[in-house]
Amino acid sequence: MTLSVRIIPCLDVTDGRVVKGVNFTDLVDAGDPVEMAALYNTEGADELTFLDISASVAGRETTLEVVRRTAEQVFIPLTVGGGIRSVEDVDRLLRAGADKISINTSALARPQLIAEIADRFGSQVLVLSVDARRARTDSGFEVTTHGGRQSAGVDAIAWVEQACVLGVGEILLNSMDADGTRAGYDIGMITAVRAVSKVPLIASGGAGSLEDFSAALDAGADALLAASVFHFGVHRIGDVKRYLGAHNYPVRAVPAQ
Amino acid sequence: MIAILDYGSGNLRSAERAFATAGNEVVVTSDRTIALEAEGLVVPGVGAFAACMSGLNGVDGAAIVRERLAKERPTLGICIGMQIMFSHGTEHSDSAPHPGVGVWDGTVSLLAAPILPHMGWNTVEVDLDSILFKGIEAESFYFVHSYAAKSAVGKMQAWSTQGERFLAAVEDGYMSATQFHPEKSGAAGLALIKNWVGSL
Numbered sequence: 001m002t003l004s005v006r007i008i009p010c011l012d013v014t015d016g017r018v019v020k021g022v023n024f025t026d027l028v029d030a031g032d033p034v035e036m037a038a039l040y041n042t043e044g045a046d047e048l049t050f051l052d053i054s055a056s057v058a059g060r061e062t063t064l065e066v067v068r069r070t071a072e073q074v075f076i077p078l079t080v081g082g083g084i085r086s087v088e089d090v091d092r093l094l095r096a097g098a099d100k101i102s103i104n105t106s107a108l109a110r111p112q113l114i115a116e117i118a119d120r121f122g123s124q125v126l127v128l129s130v131d132a133r134r135a136r137t138d139s140g141f142e143v144t145t146h147g148g149r150q151s152a153g154v155d156a157i158a159w160v161e162q163a164c165v166l167g168v169g170e171i172l173l174n175s176m177d178a179d180g181t182r183a184g185y186d187i188g189m190i191t192a193v194r195a196v197s198k199v200p201l202i203a204s205g206g207a208g209s210l211e212d213f214s215a216a217l218d219a220g221a222d223a224l225l226a227a228s229v230f231h232f233g234v235h236r237i238g239d240v241k242r243y244l245g246a247h248n249y250p251v252r253a254v255p256a257q
Numbered sequence: 258m259i260a261i262l263d264y265g266s267g268n269l270r271s272a273e274r275a276f277a278t279a280g281n282e283v284v285v286t287s288d289r290t291i292a293l294e295a296e297g298l299v300v301p302g303v304g305a306f307a308a309c310m311s312g313l314n315g316v317d318g319a320a321i322v323r324e325r326l327a328k329e330r331p332t333l334g335i336c337i338g339m340q341i342m343f344s345h346g347t348e349h350s351d352s353a354p355h356p357g358v359g360v361w362d363g364t365v366s367l368l369a370a371p372i373l374p375h376m377g378w379n380t381v382e383v384d385l386d387s388i389l390f391k392g393i394e395a396e397s398f399y400f401v402h403s404y405a406a407k408s409a410v411g412k413m414q415a416w417s418t419q420g421e422r423f424l425a426a427v428e429d430g431y432m433s434a435t436q437f438h439p440e441k442s443g444a445a446g447l448a449l450i451k452n453w454v455g456s457l
Contacts, residue, residue, distance in 0.1 A: 001418035004378045004397060041443065046378055071271050077399060077441050097270055099441060122304045124374050124401045169374055200376045222372060252378040252397045 002250040006046035006223035007213075007240055008202065009230045011036055013082075014054045016062040020180065020228045030231040037070045037078075040230070043237040044254030045076065049102070049172075049225060052082030053147070064096050071097020081129055081172075087116050094121065102127035102172055105145045108152050108159070111166055118167030127202075128168040132156035132189060133176040141189055148176035156189070161196050170200045172225065178206025180228055185216040194220030210235065210243040217249055259454065260295035262321075263287045264312040272301050272335070275440035278447050279454035287316040297457045298325060301440075302337030306346035306365065306404065307355040309337045319358045322432075326360065331431045331457050336402060339427070339434035340365040348404050360432050361410035370420025373403040379437070381425045384413040388456050389428055389435070389449050396445035398425070398437035405436060 011018045011033050018030040030036075037048050048070070052063040060083055067080055080093050081102030090101050107113050107128060117126050135142035141156035160171060173193050175186035185206045194201055203221035207213060213224050229235050241251045259281050261272050269285045276283045276299065284291065292298055300322065302309050313319055322342070325332050334342050345354035346365040354364055368375060378397040383390040400417070407421065411429030416422055417436070426435040433453060439446035 001380050001382060001416065001422075003375065003400075003419060006377050072274055075271070075275050075441060075446060076443050077401075077438075095270070099271070124376070124403075125303070170376065198372055200372055200374065223377065 004250045004252040008047045008049055008225040009040045009045050010049040010225050010227040012051045012053050013063050015059045020231050033066045034069045037074050041074045045237050047077040049079045067096045067098055087120055090117050100125050100127050102129040104129040114166035123167045123169035126168050127170045127172050128163045129172045131174045131176050144176050157192055160193050164197055172202045175205035182208030184212045187219045190219040190221050213240055258282045258295050259297045260292050261285045261299045262292055264316045264318050272440045279451045292321050298332045300334045300338035306348040310341050326431055329431050334434035339436050363406050363408050365404050365406050368405055368420050374401055375419035376401045379417045381415040381417045383415045387413055389452050391452055393445045393448045398442040400437045
């Protein structure tokens with residue numbers, strides 16, 4: 001009886017479409033979110049993450065509808081992040097069919113929001129998304145906001161420690177330096193966060209080769225998130241799982257077609 | 258008809274959709290009579306033990322579960338909906354454990370594991386005569402919890418491990434329960450739901 005490592009495709013959604021860029025800029029269209037969610041489910045994705053990067057209220061409403069339609073036909077866990085500022089926002093997303101929500105900027109602005117969400121819905125629904133990059137802080141890593149464009153003026157490791165005390169159930173660690181580059185996950189950053197956190201850790205940003213996935217697991221990640229390598233067909237979910245399985249990492253078998 | 262008990266916990270929409278795939282009419286309800294009379298009752302649950310018990314008592318849920326058992330009507334608990342069927346739970350308790358419905362004697366307590374919550378897909382060790390797991394004995398199911406029951410209760414058990422061995426499912430006549438979320442466990446979860454619905 002062994003817990004499998006999770007492979008999680010991430011769909012960045014704006015105005016009802018999946019997009020992907022490099023270092024959070026130069027976005028290109030990658031497809032319909034509901035169709036892609038269903039395809040990834042069929043291919044053996046262990047969870048799905050929707051990141052709403054819409055700038056407008058209308059865009060957010062569209063995402064809510066995307067979540068609703070996806071949850072009606074895909075029976076694996078669905079995490080939704082982006083633009084969540086209150087317990088009411090969380091409630092609305094959970095009612096639409098999200099199983100977990102991820103918060104980032106709003107928690108930095110008001111850390112108590114973590115405790116408020118955890119108290120109402122339980123820690124298990126709450127993923128802290130940490131957009132971090134290498135910088136001259138105490139740990140060598142700082143938190144950024146606004147898709148990596150601004151420094152939050154916060155040390156990444158200190159922030160993770162604080163958030164765990166406040167009650168997050170999981171950490172989604174995005175390397176802003178590695179995002180979209182396919183040059184590998186930031187192994188040093190994963191190791192540093194793993195050392196201070198006892199909640200599950202999802203590595204994100206930089207997945208390129210199959211070896212990159214196993215390297216992140218060796219550094220202490222429990223789950224692996226990737227976007228562009230899946231959206232653009234560099235690897236299929238099954239390729240990653242077969243590679244990891246062949247190297248003795250526990251994976252959930254890809255469902256029979 | 259399958260009734261999914263609405264006692265103010267979590268997202269019931271996905272449970273409703275998942276149970277509907279088994280072909281029966283499904284209603285999400287907090288109505289006492291409907292919950293009592295339904296062919297099958299599902300007690301879902303997301304949240305802390307005491308908060309869920311409080312919500313359950315708010316719709317007279319403990320009495321409904323007991324009355325259904327007495328009338329030999331099947332009930333399925335999911336996740337916290339499994340945990341609160343035990344006599345006690347230690348989640349967020351400073352002194353004495355919180356009381357549960359008490360269908361089974363036992364205490365639901367924190368898993369001794371390096372990483373919690375136990376979150377993700379895990380395999381289970383299944384009783385050969387299991388009805389729920391028939392045909393899906395080797396599959397993985399989606400768990401998300403930090404607390405669990407660790408001693409055998411009921412007629413048949415399924416076990417899993419995170420740090421230590423714990424009860425992943427129980428089949429006990431008209432009362433069944435899973436610690437994992439079948440409604441979030443893909444094709445294997447839908448197969449388990451179909452097995453339960455087929456046994457009604």
